[in-house]
Amino acid sequence: MITPVAATVPRGVRLGYGVGSFCTATVNAVPGLLLLYYMTNFLAVPAWLAGVVVTAPKVWDLVINPLVGRWSDRTVSRWGPRRPWLLAGACTLPAAFFLVFAGPPLTGVPAAAYVAVCFLATATAYALFEVPYKAMPGEMTHDYHERTSLLQWRMVFIGVATAISGVLAPAIATGEGEHGTLGSYRTMALTIAVILLLAMLGSFFGTARAPMTGAPEADRGDWREQLAAIRGNRPFLWLTVLACTQMLAVSMMLAAAPYFATYTIGDPKATQTLFAALVGPILLTMPLWVRLAKRFDKRGAMVLAASLFAAGTAAAMATPLFGALWAHVTILFVGVGYAGLQLLQFSMLADVIAVDAAETGKRRAGVLTGLWTAIESGVSSFGALIFGVVLSLGGFVESQPDAPVRQPDSAVTAVLIGQTTIPALIILASVLVTLKYRLTPPAAPPADS
Numbered sequence: 523m524i525t526p527v528a529a530t531v532p533r534g535v536r537l538g539y540g541v542g543s544f545c546t547a548t549v550n551a552v553p554g555l556l557l558l559y560y561m562t563n564f565l566a567v568p569a570w571l572a573g574v575v576v577t578a579p580k581v582w583d584l585v586i587n588p589l590v591g592r593w594s595d596r597t598v599s600r601w602g603p604r605r606p607w608l609l610a611g612a613c614t615l616p617a618a619f620f621l622v623f624a625g626p627p628l629t630g631v632p633a634a635a636y637v638a639v640c641f642l643a644t645a646t647a648y649a650l651f652e653v654p655y656k657a658m659p660g661e662m663t664h665d666y667h668e669r670t671s672l673l674q675w676r677m678v679f680i681g682v683a684t685a686i687s688g689v690l691a692p693a694i695a696t697g698e699g700e701h702g703t704l705g706s707y708r709t710m711a712l713t714i715a716v717i718l719l720l721a722m723l724g725s726f727f728g729t730a731r732a733p734m735t736g737a738p739e740a741d742r743g744d745w746r747e748q749l750a751a752i753r754g755n756r757p758f759l760w761l762t763v764l765a766c767t768q769m770l771a772v773s774m775m776l777a778a779a780p781y782f783a784t785y786t787i788g789d790p791k792a793t794q795t796l797f798a799a800l801v802g803p804i805l806l807t808m809p810l811w812v813r814l815a816k817r818f819d820k821r822g823a824m825v826l827a828a829s830l831f832a833a834g835t836a837a838a839m840a841t842p843l844f845g846a847l848w849a850h851v852t853i854l855f856v857g858v859g860y861a862g863l864q865l866l867q868f869s870m871l872a873d874v875i876a877v878d879a880a881e882t883g884k885r886r887a888g889v890l891t892g893l894w895t896a897i898e899s900g901v902s903s904f905g906a907l908i909f910g911v912v913l914s915l916g917g918f919v920e921s922q923p924d925a926p927v928r929q930p931d932s933a934v935t936a937v938l939i940g941q942t943t944i945p946a947l948i949i950l951a952s953v954l955v956t957l958k959y960r961l962t963p964p965a966a967p968p969a970d971s
Contacts, residue, residue, distance in 0.1 A: 531662050531732070536675040538728015539662075542608070542655050543679040544686075544721030549619065549648050551687035552714055553641070554776035555793070556695060556707075558906050560623065562913075562920045564704060565633035569918050573910025575634050576777070579642040580903030583896040586649045591892020594654040595885055603885070604654035604661075605726055611651025612722035616715035618644040623711035625704035645899075651722060653895055657887035659872040661879075662732055670815050670869040674808045677865045681804030686717065688797025692780070696790060752893065757961040758874045762894050764955045765867050766901035768828065771948040772860065773905030775835070778941035781913070785929060785937045787846045799850045803857035804864070811862045820866050820873075821959055827862025828953045830855055835946040839938065873961055912940040 531539075553576065561572035590607065597603040621640040628636055659673060694710035696702040752758060783792035814823040834855030841849040871894060875887045916936025919927045 535662070535729060535732045538725060538730075539658065539732065540675040540679040541721050541728060542651070542725030543676050544683040545611070545615065545648075545718055545725070546652055546655065547680045547683035548687045548714060548718060548721075549615070549644070549652075551684055551776065552619075552691050552710075553622065553644075554773055554906065555688060555779055555797070556691065556710075557622070557637070557641075558777045558910060559780040560695075560707060561634065561637060562918075564625070564702075564707065565637070566629040566920055567631075567634045567637075568920050569910045569913040571631070571634050573907040575638045575641065576906040576910075577903045578638060579645045580899050582642055582645050583649060583899040585896075586646055587653050587896030587899070588889060588892040590649045590653045591657065591888030591890070591895075593888070594657065595888035601730075602732075603888070604658050605729060607650050607654040608722065608726045608729070611647055611649075612719060612726060614647035615644065615651060615722065616719040618647045619718060620711045620715040623707045625708055649892075649895075653888060653892045655725070656868070656871065656895060657875065657891040658729065658732065659868070659875075661875070661885075661887055670812055670820070670865070673865055673868050673872065674812050676868065677804060677808050677861065680864060681801050681808075681861070683721075684801040684804065685798065687714075688779075688801060689794045692791075692793045692797070696793075752890065755874070755878060755890075757870075757877070757959060758890060758894070760955065760958040760960075761867075761870050761874060762897050764824075764952055764959060765871075765894065765898045767948060767952040767955055768831075768863050768867070769898055769902035770905050770908075771831075771835075771945040771952070772863075773902040774909050774948070775856075775905075775941060775945045777906040777909045778937060781937045782841075782849075782941040785934045786841055786941070787849055789846070792846060792849075795850060796853050799853040800857040800860060803854065804861040807858055807861045808865065811865050814862070815866060815869070820870055821956055823862060824866045824870075824956045824959075825953055827859045827866060828949055828956065829859070831859030831863060832946050832949045832953075834859065835942055835949065839942040839946075841942075842938065870959070870961065877961065908944070909940045912936050912944070 557576055558569075558572050561567040561575065562569050567575070594603050594607050597606060599606050618640060622637060622644055624640075626633070626636055659676075691710050691714060694713060695707050697709075698706040779796060780790065780793050783796060784790045811823060811827070814826065817823075818826070834852045834857075837855070838849055838852040841852075871891070875890055878890060879885060879887065913933065913936050916933040917930045918933040918936065919929060
């Protein structure tokens, strides 16, 4: 159902939309945080191969995400073009996610093959929900700053979901034994799958009265025509490069976090408190970032957010000298910057979608979102692969829980570099990319108009 456009999106719709972020945040964070470690330390998969497994299914996003976006643009139903796809994702994603961590009696290459197949199914189901979901804010309101305010609610839910992913999920996974067991990972996966199901259904029902401002006519051009038009959309292209750069750094830090907690801090359970330090600012700083975006425009606020992220990450290099407390304080600074990055990325994407619809008179939010999500996801997935390669170069030795090994000093150094130095350099590069993004608020009409 398409309802009349409202200047301000109703609170109930904001809540209904925001709760869907439990899906988007959790599916990215839990595998990003635990999957590489799970394969190398529980399934005896070599680090480089585990990195390939985490990366390869994400490359599939380059195919499936644009397809889902195109299909959702052309969907005609009493539920609107996006919501049927939210329901399809809710019916498939939780089961696929659970199977990734089901832990069959396999090790080495067979285990890697099993996880790869399940992770591919998860990526496909995730696309059914994620692409239409991200396309919706650009169609809910015409107002430049209202879109940031709307997405502020989404970010609060992302903060809660990330806390669940980074605190609850590792707590369950490591709840049995010193480092956890295959059984504890299964329990974690089942718990997260239930949360995903409830959140996705909540978003489907909660957006039933969402206003729709997008052009009613879908873009019926073929792929060649659509891609040609998108290539001329400079704000979209630079925003995509910006998001890819930033999320590559974030994904590498997520993959490194359990290793950083285990081998740098010396406490595997520190993964939970580090994540609490990372996501706490998301819950507390959203109003601040909304004000900064209005004060300095979104581009200026993005530069500030990336700079805070880079400063915190670089400072974490001194953890071996100053200890666990220092690590948590630096990650807290990273979290403040990360909160801004997340809010501003999605607000900018909604702006690009709204401007494209206004200029072309076509509904292609799904195509734009599908391409953006696919490229961002594909590039960011290389974070785990890069970190896996760094571990291999450092001489990291894979193991199983019943046969732990002592890592060489070179592997411990590789963990520190992969958690701090490389992500800091990547995120600094995103500051330069931000300066190429030119979309600004529309000019106010003359006073006598």
